Amino acid sequence: MSQTVDRALTILPLLAEGPANLEQVAARLGVHKSTALRLLRTLHAHGMVYRQQDQRYRLGARLFALAQQAFESLDVREIAHPHLVALNERCGHTVHLAVYEDGEVVYIDKVESRYPVRMYSRIGKPVAITVAAVAKLLLADLPDAERRAVAERLDYPAYTARSTPNAAAFLRELTVVRDRGWATDFGGHEESINCVGAPIRGADGRVVAACSLSAPNVVVSADELLALLPALRGTAEAISAEFSGKPAKPAR
Amino acid sequence: MSQTVDRALTILPLLAEGPANLEQVAARLGVHKSTALRLLRTLHAHGMVYRQQDQRYRLGARLFALAQQAFESLDVREIAHPHLVALNERCGHTVHLAVYEDGEVVYIDKVESRYPVRMYSRIGKPVAITVAAVAKLLLADLPDAERRAVAERLDYPAYTARSTPNAAAFLRELTVVRDRGWATDFGGHEESINCVGAPIRGADGRVVAACSLSAPNVVVSADELLALLPALRGTAEAISAEFSGKPAKPAR
DNA sequence: GTTGCAGTTGCAGTATGTGCAACGTGCGTT
DNA sequence: AACGCACGTTGCACATACTGCAACTGCAAC
Structure with missing residues (x-):
């Protein structure tokens, strides 16, 4: 160095x-x-x-x-975007896309129905990694050793009473998420915001990104949000399929 | 170095x-x-x-x-944003906000009516500096020496037949823009896109940013776009006033 | 005019970055 | 399965380029 x-x-x-x-x-x-x-x-x-x-x-x-160009070279984002927009049009809620990179999870796309003009202001922000549904999905798929190492290294801020309290609880949650194939965040980051997420997989089955639906619980109850899970998973699978199906990126 | x-x-x-x-x-x-x-x-x-x-x-x-944080610390952007949104709601066209920095002009905000979800993809992009209305406004206000130096250093790509052909023409245009207090780009970048821009000034009268309205001429003729000039200038002046009026930024 | 502050410059010493060459390692080939 | 190649990695000796110092400049306040 x-x-x-x-x-x-x-x-x-x-x-x-x-x-x-x-x-x-x-x-x-x-x-x-x-x-x-x-x-x-x-x-x-x-x-x-x-x-x-x-x-x-x-x-x-x-x-x-530079950040702009970095975004544009993210293949997943490009492929996912129209799907995310479609999902947003269907259910009206905020849609997020995030990736994992070296211990951090960042949003790389966001479609927000109510304040469309503000959306960019969150892209690029590091995700609340210990509670966000997308973060759970991305970390759940890491190799055991790395997952544990990252979990141990993290802070576990108590955003709300339902925030993940510590590494042990987080690792347990990750196991559940991995086996189940989807994740939630019910008020773990902001008391009144619920969230469900689904993984996007590459050709080899590894999770390359994750997308999620978020909505305040005054608008949509947790149950109603869960009812949207099939649509969300459908979107995630469509993206996965397209991402795996066209491996030949116009390499330079 | x-x-x-x-x-x-x-x-x-x-x-x-x-x-x-x-x-x-x-x-x-x-x-x-x-x-x-x-x-x-x-x-x-x-x-x-x-x-x-x-x-x-x-x-x-x-x-x-980093880019995210840099954006958030741009005071002009923060102040301007609601005004730009209001302008967009009023006339429906694409609204841009740009600043000049060391020979480059970059968009730092954009409100687009038709494809709201795509807007972020342009923020951060360097502007076509020789033709864009916002670029003309920003460069027109530079000190003579710097303006000339920048103009000489630039390339003048012929995007269309109406693109600025060379430094001499550009400098002439900048003089006009400065005296007039607003700028246009009629098909200089993309044949069918017209654009009008107005300057945003700080307390000392210097141009700190510029905003513009863009529309394809199949939707809005050049004359119709010019008819929106008062609204645009009103917006620019409102932003200028607010930016100058509240000089006390919570400095650290 | 004088004082104080923040930024800038030139310089000598050496810490630090550099290229080299040898070593690993993974992958495609025969 | 063994080989060979290509690419990334490592340790080291050399000297380049980075560092801290101290003196200088420009500017603003008093």
Whole structure:
């Protein structure tokens, strides 16, 4: 691992918290001002950070472009999208698509019926990994060792009384989810929000993504949401089929 | 500037083109495999790249999270959003919001009436800078020297017969735009798409962002679109007022 | 005019990144 | 089944490029 690059990359999440000046960056990195300056200049040259008029640095526009391109190269998302829209049109609820990557679960698509214009604001956000239905599905499919390792490493924040309390409970839940083939989150993240999820599998049967339906329980009871499970699973299977069926991606 | 960091950051746009293996990365960087490996490992440790099952690298999920956070810290976007939605509801056309940053213009918000679920796919994309109405507005307000420098540096792709042909024409157009206080793009990017834009100004009168209305000319003629100019300018001014009026951002 | 602060620069020393060459490992082939 | 190839990985010696220092600049406040 490269120390210099490591330091430079540490600056990015630091600036994500808010703009910072040279001294603050240097202090947080534990390096000399001149060192921080050089790193920031390099980041700047690549558009990763931007220097605002008060001379403080913040994250730069190139990040948007990169994230954008990263999204576009996610095959699952592309294939899944029309299916998710169809599902949303059918039942009207919020639809999520998420993937697992190195200990994190992130939303890569979202179709929301009520506030369509706000949807992008959540894409890219890390998922509440210990409670979300999609997270359970994705983690449930990991190899034993990795699943356990991740579970042990996690924090278990008590969002609500029904949040997963600890690693043991989480691992038990994951076993249930894996055997059953679908997952729920009944008020585990926000008291009044329920959620059901289904896995999307690649040609080899491994779970490559997960999708879910969410709705506030004042609109839809948990039972009513479960009644939508067949539609959700149908969607997930349609996506799985299409994803497995066309393995030949236009490789470069 | 740091050579090591520079090389590491060069990897990111390279991977944005599509997944690549170690040798390809090393070759593109012009360094030894082992060097590329170390850089990739460091990027990986920060979640900036992800190693897929075929061992090739692609952009990682952390980029999504960072871009996400960067978006959220853009004050203009936050203030502008409800205004843009209102404008969209009023006239039904696509609404864009863009900012200028270091020679690039990027969309930071978009409200689209017809395909709401697709909107995020364009946010973050670099704008066609030589023709887009928002780009003209943002560049028109730059200091003379910088404006000229940027204009000279640009390419002028002939998207259509009405695309801006060269730097001289572009600079002339920018003068017009600045004096007039609004901009157009009539088929300069896509033959059938017309567009009008208006500037959003900070407390000091400088243009901090620009918003625009776009519509295909089969739906709305250029004249009809121009008729919406008062509404658009009203929106832009409302955003400007709110942005200037509440200077006290909860600074950290 | 003077003081203080934040950013910037040049430089010497050495920590750190680099390329090399040898080693593993997985996969397709004969 | 054994082989060979291609690609990723490792340890090491060398020297490049990164670091911290200290002095300098520009700017703003008093």
